Amino acid sequence: xxxxxxxxxxxxxxxxxxxxxxxxxxxxxxxxxxxxxxxxxxxxxxxxxxxxxxxxxxxxxxxxxxxxxxxxxxxxxxxxxxxxxxxxxxxxxxxxxxxxxxxxxxxxxxxxxxxxxxxxxxxxxxxxxxxxxxxxxxxxxxxxxxxxxxxxxxxxxxxxxxxxxxxxxxxxxxxxxxxxxxxxxxxxxxxxxx
Amino acid sequence: xxxxxxxxxxxxxxxxxxxxxxxxxxxxxxxxxxxxxxxxxxxxxxxxxxxxxxxxxxxxxxxxxxxxxxxxxxxxxxxxxxxxxxxxxxxxxxxxxxxxxxxxxxxxxxxxxxxxxxxxxxxxxxxxxxxxxxxxxxxxxxxxxxxxxxxxxxxxxxxxxxxxxxxxxxxxxxxxxxxxxxxxxxxxxxxxxxxxxxxxxxxxxxxxxxxxxxxxxxxxxxxxxxxxxxxxxxxxxxxxxxxxxxxxxxxxxxxxxxxxxxxxxxxxxxxxxxxxxxxxxxxxxxxxxxxxxxxx
Numbered sequence: 001x002x003x004x005x006x007x008x009x010x011x012x013x014x015x016x017x018x019x020x021x022x023x024x025x026x027x028x029x030x031x032x033x034x035x036x037x038x039x040x041x042x043x044x045x046x047x048x049x050x051x052x053x054x055x056x057x058x059x060x061x062x063x064x065x066x067x068x069x070x071x072x073x074x075x076x077x078x079x080x081x082x083x084x085x086x087x088x089x090x091x092x093x094x095x096x097x098x099x100x101x102x103x104x105x106x107x108x109x110x111x112x113x114x115x116x117x118x119x120x121x122x123x124x125x126x127x128x129x130x131x132x133x134x135x136x137x138x139x140x141x142x143x144x145x146x147x148x149x150x151x152x153x154x155x156x157x158x159x160x161x162x163x164x165x166x167x168x169x170x171x172x173x174x175x176x177x178x179x180x181x182x183x184x185x186x187x188x189x190x191x192x193x194x
Numbered sequence: 195x196x197x198x199x200x201x202x203x204x205x206x207x208x209x210x211x212x213x214x215x216x217x218x219x220x221x222x223x224x225x226x227x228x229x230x231x232x233x234x235x236x237x238x239x240x241x242x243x244x245x246x247x248x249x250x251x252x253x254x255x256x257x258x259x260x261x262x263x264x265x266x267x268x269x270x271x272x273x274x275x276x277x278x279x280x281x282x283x284x285x286x287x288x289x290x291x292x293x294x295x296x297x298x299x300x301x302x303x304x305x306x307x308x309x310x311x312x313x314x315x316x317x318x319x320x321x322x323x324x325x326x327x328x329x330x331x332x333x334x335x336x337x338x339x340x341x342x343x344x345x346x347x348x349x350x351x352x353x354x355x356x357x358x359x360x361x362x363x364x365x366x367x368x369x370x371x372x373x374x375x376x377x378x379x380x381x382x383x384x385x386x387x388x389x390x391x392x393x394x395x396x397x398x399x400x401x402x403x404x405x406x407x408x409x410x411x412x413x414x415x416x417x418x419x420x421x422x423x424x425x426x427x428x429x430x431x432x433x434x435x436x437x438x439x440x441x442x443x444x445x446x447x448x449x450x451x452x453x454x455x456x457x458x459x460x461x462x463x464x465x466x467x468x469x470x471x472x473x474x475x476x477x478x479x480x481x482x483x484x485x486x487x488x489x490x
Contacts, residue, residue: 020241061262061300073297074262079343079381102343102439103381124245125343125383125439126261126472129252148311149301162245164238164441178442179379182434186376189430190369192359 002160005097006052009117012097015165017172021121022160026139027100029056031078033151035086037143042093046142049155050094054121057083057101059150061128062138070138072156074128077102080120088112104166104175113169120167122174134161198484200285206480207289207335208296214339214476215264215298216257218250219490221411222387222448222473226250229385229438229445239443246438246471257298261472263341264299267321268404272334279325282333286323290315299339336408336477336489344382344470348403349374350396353462362462367392367452368423374466375431375447380440383470387411387449388427391465394455399465406451407469408477410490415452424450438471448473 003011005025015021028050030038037043061074080087080101087099087109099105100121113119123131135156142153166174187193230243253260267290271282293299294315303317304310315321328334351370353362358373360366371390378386389406391399415421427450437443448471457463477489 018238020238059262059300061259061264061297063297074259074300076262078263079346081381102383103379104440122439122441124242124249125380126470127245127249128260128262129256129258130245130249132258132262133252148313150311162241164241164439166441174442175379175440178436178440181442182376182379182436185434186372189433190358190372 005054007097008052009097012119013117013169015119016168016170017165017174019165021163021165023054023100023121023163024159024161025053026155026157027054027056029058029060029152029154029156031057031059031151032082033147034143034153035083035090038090038094039086046153047094050096052095052097054098054100055090055096056123057099060132060154062149062154070141072132072135072138075132075135076126076128077123079103080105084109088115091116091118100163104173110167110171110173113167114171117169119165119169121163122166123161123163131161134158200281200288203282203285204288204292206478206486207286208292210335210337210476210478211267211289211293212257212298213488214267214337214474215259215293216253217476218254218260218472219410219475221490222471223247223250225411225448226385226471229448232444233437237443238441239437239445242438242441243445259298259300260474261341261470262300263343264302265339265341265345265474266302267299267337267339269321269335269337270324270326270405270408272326272328272330274331274333275327275329277327277333282325283323286321287316290321331482333480334477334489335480337475338404338407339474340404340407341470341472344386344468347378347382348400348467349377350400350466351464353464364419364423367464368427370464371427371450371466372430374468376434376436378468379436380438382468383472384436384440385438385445385448385471387469387471387473388431388447388451389467389469390450390452392452392454392463393457394463394465395458395461396463398455399463400467402453402455403465403467406453407467407473408475409451411449411473420452424452
């Protein structure tokens, strides 16, 4: 299914674990330094760009052109788990409708998704070229000098960016399901079942 | 060979790095294709592998990075007697800087003392260059790029490990490796490739586990007990059902490669390095006449 960003709460709450979605519209990138920065103070300058949209956990390779514009050269997701302490708060404070990343996130974020009406979109790890191709334009960037290219907050326009909903706004998590199933299998294989 | 300048070596090494970053070795592509065939049509696992395979083609065609996390370059260089290892190491370090400037590599080195990305791909210890003298008159370079996502799900165990009912024997080693694969879930960008080493100290064990990742996926361990263990762990790991990206599925690992080192009587480490599906290896043999043979 296709989803245009920014979007409203009802649309996001209609998504469920296992849905394959293609995202289009504006989103913002951010990883470790960005989340610290967003939590430390209310950053009014990015608020209108984030409300109703999603944050993408990525450390891209970005090319700067002679006219000062930028293109994304490689843009696969980074591991989201590191942002677990901050994610629910960032979602609530800035009105985000989703998080794109890889590897899923923990219980605090899962509760935050339920409370605020947002989902976790899992991008395909390492698919840097496919995902860079779906980034059509780089609109602007925040904290480039301070954080460097991989950690800056890039505001981008995407088209048909493929993701899978692995954590929804109703407490569902594919990660929890797969973890439990694989643990049972491991215990059976090693004879560890109590 | 002795007359080849540092600049010439740098240029050669940039080519090796370009290949590592953008051209996935055929044995890895083949393993991914086989995995894709095993997944149910229309499943999330199938969709994930389709995207991965499409990405590999795109990167190869345009010579752009397969993955944006171009990782840390680790290289093993065999060189003739008397050749300067400082020259080779310096040339490789310069090649990393040039490859970073050309966007074949992302600026990936952070100085943790100043908490700042160095901007040029180099920092204390990065890249990691190992030089070893041999009797041949050519130079052989084998390198890999290993990213942070998969590096973070590596693990080091000590035997015995009561929770895993693992004793100080090959069965215990096997249990640790399977546990590490379970714990990694999909977070190392599965399907992964496992490099493991039993024995060694905490440093040498991990390094040897990574050197195992230079092996082709379709090779066989020449030591029969280790060959059997590699195949057994491969089968059992895929029975865990973690699948590509942890979405669930039959393709959890693409290969398992195991080595060993001597250990202290008091210590028994099992070091497990998890490599993501983007097993970015590249290698070349440089003959004295300047000719290059690309290794797969």
